[in-house]
Amino acid sequence: MNVSLQREKQDDAGEATAVADACFARFIDVQKSYDGVELVVKGFNLDVRRGEFVTLLGPSGSGKTTCLMMMAGFETPTHGQILLQGEPIDDLPPHKRGIGMVFQNYALFPHMSVAENLAFPLQVRHLPKEEIKRQVARALAMVRLDDFGDRRPAQLSGGQQQRVALARALVFEPELVLMDEPLGALDKNLREEMQYEIKRIHAELGVTMIYVTHDQTEALTMSDRIAVFNDGVVQQLASPETLYEAPENAFVANFIGENNRLHGEVIESIGDRCEVRLDSGETVAARPVAAGGIGARTTLSLRPERVGIVGEGDEAAFDNRFQAEVREVIYLGDHLRTRLEVCGNDEFIIKTPNAKGFPSLRPGQTVEVGWSSRDCRALDA
Amino acid sequence: MSESSAIPLTTADGIPLKTSLRRAVRRSRIRAFLLVSPLLLFLVVAFVMPIADMLWRSVDNPEVSTQLSRTAAALEGWDGESLPGEEVFAALAEDLRVGQEARNLGLLSSRLNYEKSGMRSTINRTARGLRTLDPPYKEALIAANTTWGERDTWQILQRETSPWTLSYYLAAVDRQLSPAGDIVKVPAHLEIHVSLFWRTLWMSLVITALTLLLGYPIAFLLASLPLRYSNLLLILVLLPFWTSLLVRTTTWIAILQSQGILNDLMVALGVIADDARWQMIHNKTGTIVAMTHILLPFMILPLYSVMKTISPSYMRAARSLGGRPFLCFRRVYFPLTLPGIAAGGILVFILSIGYYITPALVGGQSGRFITNTIAYHMQTSLNWGLAAAIASILLFVVVVCYLVFNRLIGVDKVKLG
Numbered sequence: 001m002n003v004s005l006q007r008e009k010q011d012d013a014g015e016a017t018a019v020a021d022a023c024f025a026r027f028i029d030v031q032k033s034y035d036g037v038e039l040v041v042k043g044f045n046l047d048v049r050r051g052e053f054v055t056l057l058g059p060s061g062s063g064k065t066t067c068l069m070m071m072a073g074f075e076t077p078t079h080g081q082i083l084l085q086g087e088p089i090d091d092l093p094p095h096k097r098g099i100g101m102v103f104q105n106y107a108l109f110p111h112m113s114v115a116e117n118l119a120f121p122l123q124v125r126h127l128p129k130e131e132i133k134r135q136v137a138r139a140l141a142m143v144r145l146d147d148f149g150d151r152r153p154a155q156l157s158g159g160q161q162q163r164v165a166l167a168r169a170l171v172f173e174p175e176l177v178l179m180d181e182p183l184g185a186l187d188k189n190l191r192e193e194m195q196y197e198i199k200r201i202h203a204e205l206g207v208t209m210i211y212v213t214h215d216q217t218e219a220l221t222m223s224d225r226i227a228v229f230n231d232g233v234v235q236q237l238a239s240p241e242t243l244y245e246a247p248e249n250a251f252v253a254n255f256i257g258e259n260n261r262l263h264g265e266v267i268e269s270i271g272d273r274c275e276v277r278l279d280s281g282e283t284v285a286a287r288p289v290a291a292g293g294i295g296a297r298t299t300l301s302l303r304p305e306r307v308g309i310v311g312e313g314d315e316a317a318f319d320n321r322f323q324a325e326v327r328e329v330i331y332l333g334d335h336l337r338t339r340l341e342v343c344g345n346d347e348f349i350i351k352t353p354n355a356k357g358f359p360s361l362r363p364g365q366t367v368e369v370g371w372s373s374r375d376c377r378a379l380d381a
Numbered sequence: 382m383s384e385s386s387a388i389p390l391t392t393a394d395g396i397p398l399k400t401s402l403r404r405a406v407r408r409s410r411i412r413a414f415l416l417v418s419p420l421l422l423f424l425v426v427a428f429v430m431p432i433a434d435m436l437w438r439s440v441d442n443p444e445v446s447t448q449l450s451r452t453a454a455a456l457e458g459w460d461g462e463s464l465p466g467e468e469v470f471a472a473l474a475e476d477l478r479v480g481q482e483a484r485n486l487g488l489l490s491s492r493l494n495y496e497k498s499g500m501r502s503t504i505n506r507t508a509r510g511l512r513t514l515d516p517p518y519k520e521a522l523i524a525a526n527t528t529w530g531e532r533d534t535w536q537i538l539q540r541e542t543s544p545w546t547l548s549y550y551l552a553a554v555d556r557q558l559s560p561a562g563d564i565v566k567v568p569a570h571l572e573i574h575v576s577l578f579w580r581t582l583w584m585s586l587v588i589t590a591l592t593l594l595l596g597y598p599i600a601f602l603l604a605s606l607p608l609r610y611s612n613l614l615l616i617l618v619l620l621p622f623w624t625s626l627l628v629r630t631t632t633w634i635a636i637l638q639s640q641g642i643l644n645d646l647m648v649a650l651g652v653i654a655d656d657a658r659w660q661m662i663h664n665k666t667g668t669i670v671a672m673t674h675i676l677l678p679f680m681i682l683p684l685y686s687v688m689k690t691i692s693p694s695y696m697r698a699a700r701s702l703g704g705r706p707f708l709c710f711r712r713v714y715f716p717l718t719l720p721g722i723a724a725g726g727i728l729v730f731i732l733s734i735g736y737y738i739t740p741a742l743v744g745g746q747s748g749r750f751i752t753n754t755i756a757y758h759m760q761t762s763l764n765w766g767l768a769a770a771i772a773s774i775l776l777f778v779v780v781v782c783y784l785v786f787n788r789l790i791g792v793d794k795v796k797l798g
Contacts, residue, residue, distance in 0.1 A: 109698075
């Protein structure tokens with residue numbers, strides 16, 4: 001009911017639609033404190049486009065779930081405003097927001113069958129009986145559980161319960177669906193399967209989703225955009241590719257993907273190139289991203305797959321070359337993970353494909369490694 | 382599969398696996414049994430045996446068959462139509478003479494008095510006057526006491542020669558056997574037990590409903606508060622257990638009596654006139670108020686333990702799916718608390734239909750329970766057979782309640798604390 005009302009409003013608006021689409025759901029300077037002493041969320045801003053899949057990613061306690069709960073209406077912002085389709089929803093109780101939600105432990109009603117669980121949101125909207133039956137059947141078909149309507153949630157496996165929770169959050173056709181670590185309780189294989197499932201449903205229905213997780217792989221696989229949370233602040237909001245390729249600070253670089261870190265001081269900075277003197281004495285050429293001026297402390301961030309061994313043929317682009325000693329080689333099938341000591345850092349990781357033409361390394365061996373200054377990002381200390 | 386069922390499995394040294402397993406667990410079984418044996422022994426002595434004794438007493442009928450054994454033997458051939466012959470009267474005279482000499486006719490006369498009022502004095506007087514009687518006894522006994530000339534007297538005597546009787550159970554439900562052997566109601570002015578049973582049942586239901594009404598919000602609060610507050614609240618809930626039951630009950634007398642705190646307060650506030658004070662104690666109100674207070678923790682604890690396990694995300698999910706708060710409560714939260722309601726309900730109900738001390742102290746005449754009647758027959762009227770029969774019926778009601786509960790809810794779903 002609520003949803004259809006919102007839809008009519010949308011149609012009436014006409015030319016405003018484009019604006020509403022760009023800012024389908026908005027957080028404006030949202031702050032949240034539980035105890036009046038500490039801020040859990042410190043000034044959160046986010047615009048979600050219609051049909052977008054946005055992930056709030058961060059370690060536990062970073063405030064991402066709190067943001068989701070404020071959107072759902074279970075927590076009140078201490079400051080700031082939350083808009084849905086341009087309308088402030090601060091005074092709207094949760095049941096009038098028309099937002100679908102998938103909970104961490106699914107929260108399927110244990111005393112109702114699967115079909116009754118799915119019928120619940122339709123019954124409270126006073127839909128006719130036949131319509132409810134039809135919609136429930138359609139939702140079950142969508143998550144491929146057609147024959148499970150009569151079962152109790154306790155009789156389903158974790159993955160099946162997850163699908164039912166998803167179907168229940170979608171069956172009343174909300175335009176926004178919130179998911180709070182929905183795959184956290186599943187094992188690895190099932191989690192990957194469900195990631196694709198959720199992605200498929202998102203593409204099929206065109207529904208807007210805000211997804212909370214602490215699993216970076218999950219975030220990278222599924223999202224259109226990711227907001228990386230730490231300490232109540234969004235560290236970077238960007239597409240998965242940008243986050244991985246061009247992290248804006250040391251936390252993001254570290255949190256997303258694997259990352260080699262070298263610490264030092266900026267000694268020269270011209271345009272998009274700077275020279276950094278490491279604590280161990282060597283000088284490295286890098287691309288300044290979030291480093292300060294000359295004399296500022298900086299952390300160099302370097303993806304393991306962007307480091308090469310000199311002698312493999314692509315060293316032409318390497319304007320940084322250093323001697324390294326092999327400490328450990330881990331065999332991972334399609335590639336090898338090698339731990340080296342480079343410039344005083346003995347946690348330096350490189351990845352080499354397990355293919356013809358690549359030299360096999362042994363612990364204790366000394367090699368020359370190199371990388372391009374464009375791949376080496378100078379970030380905040 | 383077929384192989385393993387055909388050939389019994391053995392351990393490596395050839396002993397059958399089952400024998401070996403039995404041997405391996407025997408020691409721990411014996412130890413477990415020894416650990417529970419003191420309690421088991423105590424339960425047998427203090428619980429099982431008294432109950433068996435009670436059930437036996439409720440149907441036991443030894444008086445006529447042992448003390449009037451000759452009469453009983455002589456009555457065997459009697460047709461029950463006309464008065465019995467001289468040999469029966471002679472046997473009765475002999476039985477009574479022996480009984481009088483041994484001075485143990487009291488129980489017999491009481492027992493026969495339950496069946497036919499006036500029998501106590503008939504037997505006692507006849508026994509005392511036996512010395513002056515001469516054969517033929519038929520005429521002499523009837524001349525001494527006309528009761529012996531009534532056919533009813535002999536029908537009852539013949540009936541009660543049986544070592545078992547149902548008359549205590551019949552009396553417990555306000556029925557009796559007519560001399561002809563039909564079950565009939567007792568006279569209206571003697572009907573007391575059935576109405577007391579019903580009163581006990583409906584007052585217990587009212588008390589159960591009140592404890593649920595008062596306990597449900599408290600249990601909800603307990604389950605939803607942060608741990609440090611809920612612990613304090615839980616202690617407050619349990620506090621009454623640390624006070625004597627007697628103290629708690631008599632406190633209600635101090636509060637509710639007509640010169641008590643509540644009435645004084647109401648008069649002082651001008652709510653009621655001084656000469657129209659409320660009568661709240663020594664009646665049904667007193668019993669219901671005091672017992673609701675005393676039994677409240679037994680409702681709160683099972684409710685709390687169930688509510689504690691209900692994740693708040695169920696209510697959140699229901700709200701996010703579009704349910705108004707009350708609807709979410711009715712469709713989601715309330716059904717999930719049903720095991721707690723059932724557990725608390727059955728506990729309070731069973732406790733209250735067997736409650737004795739509180740109704741006895743604050744119930745007056747109209748707030749008495751069936752248990753007070755049992756005590757009366759135990760201590761005052763000394764009709765233990767009737768007391769045992771009423772208590773057995775009460776036990777039967779409790780067992781039925783339990784079975785219905787087990788069928789509907791399942792005892793294994795109940796968690797207390």
